[in-house]
Amino acid sequence: MVTPRGDRKRSPRFRHAAATSGLARDAAGAVRWVRAVPPSRPLARLAPSASAPRSPAAAHSRRPSRCRAMAARLQRRRSGCCSAGRCHQADGVRPVHGGLAPGEGDETPQDTTGVGSRVPEVPAVPRVQNGLLGWYMVKSGLEEKPDSYDIPRVSQYRLAAHLGSALVLYSASLWMGLSLLLPRHQLHETRQLLQLRHFAHGATALIFLTALSGAFVAGLDAGLVYNSFPKMGERWIPDDLLAFSPTLRNIFENPTTVQFDHRILGTASVTAVTALYLFSRKISLPHRTRMAVTSLLAVAWMQVGLGISTLLLYVPTPLAATHQSGSLALLSVALWLMSELRRIPK
Structure with missing residues (x-):
C-alpha cells in the first residue's frame, strides 16, 4: 500500500x-x-471522528454544567428519589435548592464566608412586646384626666417602659450585627485590659440609665421647670426636691427631682467616658478600638452640649429631638467599644 x-x-x-x-x-x-x-495503532493526537461512538462518561464530561445539572435532575425524578424538595440518599437526607443539590450547577449560589449560617433570627416576642407597650403608652394619653384638660399627656411610666424595651431590642440587634461583621482582635489579656473592659461595661450601663431617665423628663415636661445651668435657679439643690410624700414618689413623679436626677446621671456619664478615654491612653490598643474610644468621647460631649442648649432655650422641639437622637448615637458607640473589647472564646 x-x-x-x-x-x-x-x-x-x-x-x-x-x-x-x-x-x-x-x-x-x-x-x-x-x-x-483498521490500523493497528491509530494516532493519539487525532480526535475521534463524529461517527465513532462515545462512552457515557466521555459524553457526560463534554456536556455543559447546566445540562449536566438538568440531566441529573431528570434522573432523580425518574428514579423517584427526590420528593418535596429533598433528595434522599443512602447516607442520609441532603437538602437541595430548587431541585438541584448545591454544587451541581454553576448558577447555584454558594455561601463561602459562613456568615449566612451564623446569622440568628431576631425573636418575634420582643418585637411584639415593644409594639404592645407602644399601644399601651398611647392609650394612657387618650384617657381623660380630671386634673388636666389642656394637652394630652402619656404616662411617664409607660413611656419609660416603651423606650427601655426599644433600646434593649436595638442594642441586641446592633450587638448581633457587630459580632458578625467586625472580626475580633487578638488582645493580650492583661490586668489593665480587663479593667478597661469592666470600665466600658459600666459606662455603657450608665449611658443606658441616663437615656431611660430622659423618658421621665419628657413625660413630665421636667425640662421646663428650671431653665438654667449649672445651678437650678439660684441654688445648687432646689427646695422642692423632695416635695412629694412618700419620698420615693419624687424620683418618678416630681419634675424637679426628675430633672435633677437627669442632670446628675448625664454629668456622671460624661465623666465616666472622659475617665475611660484617659485610662485607655495607657494601654496599647488596635487602631479600630482606639477610634471607638475617641468617638465615644466626642459623642458624649456633643450630647452634653445638646442637653444644655435644649435646657437654656426652653426645650425647642427640633433641638429636643436631636438631643434624644444623640442619646441613641451615644449608646451605639458605647456598644461598638464593648464589641471591640470583647474576649475571644477559647
Missing part, C-alpha cells in the same frame, strides 16, 4: 486517512480506494 506522490511529505492526518481508507494504486498505476483496513 503506497500513497500518491510518495516522494512528497504528507501531513499526519493525510497519512492516517490513507492508512485507514486503503489508498493504493492498481495495475494501471491509477490511484483508487479499497476497503478500509
Whole structure:
C-alpha cells in the first residue's frame, strides 16, 4: 500500500486517512480506494471522528454544567428519589435548592464566608412586646384626666417602659450585627485590659440609665421647670426636691427631682467616658478600638452640649429631638467599644 506522490511529505492526518481508507494504486498505476483496513495503532493526537461512538462518561464530561445539572435532575425524578424538595440518599437526607443539590450547577449560589449560617433570627416576642407597650403608652394619653384638660399627656411610666424595651431590642440587634461583621482582635489579656473592659461595661450601663431617665423628663415636661445651668435657679439643690410624700414618689413623679436626677446621671456619664478615654491612653490598643474610644468621647460631649442648649432655650422641639437622637448615637458607640473589647472564646 503506497500513497500518491510518495516522494512528497504528507501531513499526519493525510497519512492516517490513507492508512485507514486503503489508498493504493492498481495495475494501471491509477490511484483508487479499497476497503478500509483498521490500523493497528491509530494516532493519539487525532480526535475521534463524529461517527465513532462515545462512552457515557466521555459524553457526560463534554456536556455543559447546566445540562449536566438538568440531566441529573431528570434522573432523580425518574428514579423517584427526590420528593418535596429533598433528595434522599443512602447516607442520609441532603437538602437541595430548587431541585438541584448545591454544587451541581454553576448558577447555584454558594455561601463561602459562613456568615449566612451564623446569622440568628431576631425573636418575634420582643418585637411584639415593644409594639404592645407602644399601644399601651398611647392609650394612657387618650384617657381623660380630671386634673388636666389642656394637652394630652402619656404616662411617664409607660413611656419609660416603651423606650427601655426599644433600646434593649436595638442594642441586641446592633450587638448581633457587630459580632458578625467586625472580626475580633487578638488582645493580650492583661490586668489593665480587663479593667478597661469592666470600665466600658459600666459606662455603657450608665449611658443606658441616663437615656431611660430622659423618658421621665419628657413625660413630665421636667425640662421646663428650671431653665438654667449649672445651678437650678439660684441654688445648687432646689427646695422642692423632695416635695412629694412618700419620698420615693419624687424620683418618678416630681419634675424637679426628675430633672435633677437627669442632670446628675448625664454629668456622671460624661465623666465616666472622659475617665475611660484617659485610662485607655495607657494601654496599647488596635487602631479600630482606639477610634471607638475617641468617638465615644466626642459623642458624649456633643450630647452634653445638646442637653444644655435644649435646657437654656426652653426645650425647642427640633433641638429636643436631636438631643434624644444623640442619646441613641451615644449608646451605639458605647456598644461598638464593648464589641471591640470583647474576649475571644477559647
